[in-house]
Amino acid sequence: MKFGALQRRVKRCEQVMAVRIGETQDNWGVLSQVWRQGWSPLRIVLVGLAGGFIAGKLEVPGKVNGARWLQMVGSVSSLFASAQAAFATVVAAQAAETADDAADQADEATEQPAPAAARPAAQPAPTVDTELRGPRPAEAATEMSER
Template sequence: MNFEQLKKRVERSEQVVDGRILQTRLSWSGLQTNWKEGWTPPRIIIVGALLGFISGKAQPARAMRHVGQFANPKMMQLVTSVAGLVASVQSSFAASKAQTAADTADDAATTADVAATTADAAAGGAAGGAAADASMSAARVAAGSTATMHPFDADRPRSDRSRPDPQWDRQPSPAEAATDLSER
């Protein structure tokens, strides 16, 4: 077997593994969905009643004596340290998600600033209100916002949304534009 045949064989094996990973993820998500949909309130009540009946018949006092043999101070120390470890991992995961969100907001602010500058250049000295409207719409499009509603539209009744948007006397700062877009 030469090198090219080995290389093709390895590439094929990698493709098979990638396919199996994809199948596993799809099966896992399907299982999660079915599991969550399967736990309806009547089923939860029935399972709770059955487990309560079984635990009552299992002589809980005797079972608690057996649990006491394993619940020594060293075991409790192990449980609390594992709980601390889990909390630490969860907080680091949340911090990484927050950092990702901050980076995304920063990118949106930069994109909105570039769009506003482009809109000003395109307006070519048009009236301030028209340039502000163009920069706001360009910032929405550049930041990937599909909503065309103005921030004040959420407060207005549905029938009153045909009213024109208010004219702004200045452009929003990049931070304001990014905040406006991230709140949608």
């Protein structure tokens, strides 16, 4: 296979990977939102009761005691917490990249001078005699005018 063909193939794979990463992040966001919305207080209590009942029924004396169950629950919760932290890190990095790109685009836009036809002509501000017009709404709302 020629080098140019390999380069095109790698570039295509990188593009596919970028699209898949975006889709995965979108799906993960939807999943986490649905997961959070699904845990109502009633469901939390029911899962706790069911888990306690199952732990009580499956407890074999000497092999599985309460301390082991607590250790397992702690391990699983720390696993979920680290997964959430990793996801938050990825989202924050993506947001930082987006902000950097926006800042770069803004810098480029300010560096390019606008054409003379696009620039608005400087016009003097119209002067209105303040005595001829009534008070502004904010002035009318307060009993005293700033004039």
